[in-house]
Amino acid sequence: MITIDQNEDVFTLINGFYVDPANQKELVDLLIEATDETMSNLPGFISASIHQSGDGERVVNYAQ
Numbered sequence: 001m002i003t004i005d006q007n008e009d010v011f012t013l014i015n016g017f018y019v020d021p022a023n024q025k026e027l028v029d030l031l032i033e034a035t036d037e038t039m040s041n042l043p044g045f046i047s048a049s050i051h052q053s054g055d056g057e058r059v060v061n062y063a064q
Contacts, residue, residue: 010046014062021056028052031061039063 019027028050035048048063 010044010064012062012064014060017059017061018057019059024052024056024059027059031059035063 017027031050035050039045039048046064048061051060052058
C-alpha cells in the first residue's frame with residue numbers, strides 16, 4: 001500500500017505526462033517495465049504507482 005506521510009523521511013515523486021491516447025498504453029507499459037527492471041532495484045526504493053486517465057490523454061506516476 002502506498003502511504004504519503006509528511007513526517008516520514010522519504011521523497012515522494014509525482015510525474016504527470018500528457019500523451020496521445022493512441023500511445024497511452026505504450027507509455028504505461030514502459031513505466032511499468034522501467035520500475036520493475038531498474039527503479040525497484042535502487043537503494044531506498046519503496047513503491048511506485050502508475051495511473052492512466054479514462055480519456056487516454058494522461059498518465060501519472062508517483063513513487064517513494
